[in-house]
Amino acid sequence: MSALTFTVKQATAQRVDMSPLTCQLLKGLSIAEIAAIELQNGKRKLRVDALFDISGSDTQIIFIKNSFDKLDFIAKDLQEGSVTIEGDAGAYLAMGMESGSVMVNGNVGLYAACEMKNGLLTVNGNAGDFLGAALPGNKKGMKGGTIIIKGNVGQRAGDHMRRGTLLIEGNAGDYCGSRMVAGTIAVMGSTGRFLGYAMQRGTLLLWQQPTLSATFNDCGSHTLAFLPILFKSFAKLDSKFADATQAFDRVQRFGGDMAEKGRAEVLVKL
């Protein structure tokens, strides 16, 4: 069986809700049935075959080709299989994902992997604001899994993050790790203002010196034995984080945010 492939015929002016097209929801459906599914497109409904050319039949391996930045909710609540997106993805990519893997060649919009529970998301381009965050008003962001972003991320990455690993090869915007409850965010590039704003617990691992607010205290430099173990856990990932030359165990440690619980740490490579 070859991968089920959706190729966009022509980009739409309005946004498209792609949530019906996940591996678990398409399981056991014929191509004709899939073609007849209606997607919300702005205020209209659009049949799948009106938007996409469909080929292949393996619903556990989905390809979206020629994708564009208005395809929202791709791989929402994904429970199994893999979704590969060639092109850009819209907002809420892999929202609430439970298992499986999602891979994007282009850039992704707002709220990518928000409230993700498990699985792997890899983005070769940039990600928008609120990566791995909680939906507005909700109390818990990403709860598990791994996110690899090879480009840059917008503001509020890991907002309300609860658990899991967020690996950013490029730069992070303002408020990175804000209101974080627990988990790990690693940033190889630069970070913006208000790093770790109202962070309760969790770890921010940085390659470059950040600008920290006054509510983070310098706890001195340390050699931490857990860092080699952490880097080893990245070894199998398709990422710069797997590169042994990037690893280190000597860090400057900052504790904060003292305006909150203050049990979080910012570790900066020395």
Add this chain to the structure above:
Amino acid sequence: MLIKLTGGTVYDPASGIDGQVQNLYVQDGRFVKQPAADVKIDKEYDLKGKVVMSGAIDMHTHIGGGKGNIARMLIPEDHRKDPVHRSDITRSGCGHAMPSTFATGYRYAEMGYTAGFEPAILPVNARQAHMEMADIPILDKGGYVMLGSDDYLLRMLTAKKDQKAINDYVAWTMNAAKAIGVKVVNPGGINAFKFNQRKLELDEQNAHYGVSPRDILQVLATAVKEIGVKHPLHVHGCNLGVPGNLGTTLDTIQGIGGLPMHLTHIQFHSYGTEGDFKFSSGGAAIAEAINKNKNITADVGQILFGQTITASGDNMRQHANHGFANPNKWVCMDIECDAGCGVVPFKYRDQNFVNALQWAIGLEIFLLVDDPWRVFLTTDHPNGAPFTTYPHLIRLLMDKSFRNDMLSTIHPEAQKMTTLASIDREYSLQEIAILTRAGAAKLVGLDDRGSLGEGAWADITVYTDNADREKMFEKPDYVFKDGELVVVDGEVVHTKWGTTHIVRPDWDNSVEKGLEKYFNRFMTMKVGNFKISDDEMTEDGRGSLTTHSLNSVS
């Protein structure tokens, strides 16, 4: 247009009709006598074998005012889970615990309700509350204006102003806020909270004003009676939710000295302190007190299990309960020295001892109060449960075996602490019609509503009789509002705008002198802007005002 409703089994307690097969005639929105044989019937509905009641009235439901919007903002997850799509005739909305205004109107109508009364309109927020309720389609609405923790009244009491001055102030405020009743919430307690008091007993003094809740209840209940308002003082008592508040409630009933008083969501005020967990049912004692004191009416405020959100003016008690917030977020605030507000999301669980017993206490009160004209069916929406649970609640009241099945699934210790299993009473259709229609209309003081008699407005609900009362009451065959067919088979087929029910008690103009000075000194708006004019309610072309009669004042 002359409509004939043929052969339905009519339950109309207001006219003393209990399950008789009758034809009803409606012309221009009201019931009329059987016309002469040669008069042409424009439209006939065959209701043979169907149950016919007037449109139901919810006399205590939080559907307007600022706290509703705070509740909506606080729980976006609840709204995401329950979207309502637009149709050709209805508008979109969302929300389970605190639905949007449009969804509120449609869902009430789809259950056969044609009126709802907002029980906590702060005078200073009344304009917003009425504007919000103006966006609720189909339903008639109205509100009780909230007094008792406002600084102006407390200053009057401290200054020992006479009852006449207070009557004028109450009547003036009711007119200014376009209300049909007066409510008091944790009398003086919301104010005392600002002076760092965290609880206030019935005879405890406000630290600043030196006024006790008992004083406030006494003057307000007297004022409501003396200005002729039919709806008795609507009281949310002291110590809501506190184990042992049973004593406070009984004391409140005794202390009012025979004045008419409505005790709202009384379930939350009927707790004892017996048993291993120091929490027990006061349902029987409260029901006995209501049975004995004919001046007292009560609505239950039944809780039902599931996610909801509690929105109350009682910021003192809401602050005390914020630790139970689920999801863990809450709001408490003061509102312009008039009153306060507390919003706490809540999840009632049947395996939680306290919640399970609260559920049983509410049902005990329903079943042990003898006179159905003095007890009312509410969940204190959304505080005990969203109003959409009413059909389930009706089934609990009408079906003993169903009730006992449900009872056997709740927390075992709670089962031991309630006498519910031994109560055999099952409500009849006529009694349900009293609780939700005739009795509610009478209590609120509505002329020509809640009745199927000649001259009354034709708000009608038609059900198919079904032994499963939940199924029966959640999906009426037809609902008519003012003689217009709005719902068929539980779905809105036509929308219209209801009226706003008010009263206009008299007051002495001199009251404005003192108020003007006070407003200029302390308030965020001038007296002239504070008063809501009739035009504001009606000039958009869809709102209207219906003024109801007062008791004659000697």
